[in-house]
Amino acid sequence: MSLDTRVRSTLPDAVLWDLDGTIVDTEPVWLAAELALARRFGGVWTEEDGLDLIGSDLLEAAAIMRERMGITPTPEEIVVAMVSAVADHMRHAELVWRPGAVEMIARLADAGVPQALVTMSYAEIAEAMITRMPSNPFGAVVTGDSVTRGKPHPEPYLTAAEALGVDPARCVAIEDSGTGTRSAAAAGCQVLVVPNLVPVESGERRTFADSLADLGPDDLGALVGRPDAT
Structure with missing residues (x-):
């Protein structure tokens, strides 16, 4: 600066x-949650996919995730799963x-x-x-x-x-x-x-x-x- x-x-x-x-x-916590979601529903997701979504509106990001992963949950359901995982980390894990x-x-x-x-x-x-x-x-x-x-x-x-x-x-x-x-x-x-x-x-x-x-x-x-x- x-x-x-x-x-x-x-x-x-x-x-x-x-x-x-x-x-x-x-950001690594979000990526881990995204990868876990993809594995759960048999989808495909990469670290590069996750980086593309950094900072985005969650519902908009979830719609992109659903399409790219090729999975069935709605964007709203994806957001609920992601928020739950990250909030749990925030409450209980060591924060960086x-x-x-x-x-x-x-x-x-x-x-x-x-x-x-x-x-x-x-x-x-x-x-x-x-x-x-x-x-x-x-x-x-x-x-x-x-x-x-x-x-x-x-x-x-x-x-x-x-x-x-x-x-x-x-x-x-x-x-x-x-x-x-x-x-x-x-x-x-x-x-x-x-x-x-x-x-x-x-x-x-x-x-x-x-x-x-x-x-x-x-x-x-x-x-x-x-x-x-x-």
């Missing part, structure tokens, strides 16, 4: 967090937190910056993760089962900003996928992209970092002072 030191650093009005692959490294994510959340809370969770995972998964955190830092939680149109549509991020009572242009979204990044950028947020398993294309209102580990709230604040932060 390279910031222009001439830009005055302020704190963002809010920080909007993706979950999967951004706060917790759950992404480098610097929990520390950044704590620093933002200490600085009084409002935060929201904006995820295509369903509420059952989000709630299971939040219970594993030292405290709940999120003033709003937007999940895939609480919006009409999922990422990459801007609705999830617009919904989170409205819930917090902030201007999306004064928010920083933290994302790891192209799908989520497009959603946040379309909502008008500045996006800090920390890629995980899939590459993310450069574009308007996007800044890239290898990790959150060496960053702090002021670094996020500098993003909303960028010339393209409109």
Whole structure:
């Protein structure tokens, strides 16, 4: 991440967090659940298939899974099975937190910056993760089962900003996928992209970092002072 030191650093009005692959490294958990589903119903699925769906609306992803796997369950039934498996992992397994994510959340809370969770995972998964955190830092939680149109549509991020009572242009979204990044950028947020398993294309209102580990709230604040932060 390279910031222009001439830009005055302020704190963002809010920080909007993706979950999967951004706060917790759950992408291998999703892939394992997808492969288990394919084996159960005699379908065919690969790691590359799973990577194609990272960040997507779950029902849309399930429809693609049904077609590619050649299996009989409906998309709704596929989502129920997947959410149950990932939520169970969130409740009981050792979580792999992404480098610097929990520390950044704590620093933002200490600085009084409002935060929201904006995820295509369903509420059952989000709630299971939040219970594993030292405290709940999120003033709003937007999940895939609480919006009409999922990422990459801007609705999830617009919904989170409205819930917090902030201007999306004064928010920083933290994302790891192209799908989520497009959603946040379309909502008008500045996006800090920390890629995980899939590459993310450069574009308007996007800044890239290898990790959150060496960053702090002021670094996020500098993003909303960028010339393209409109």
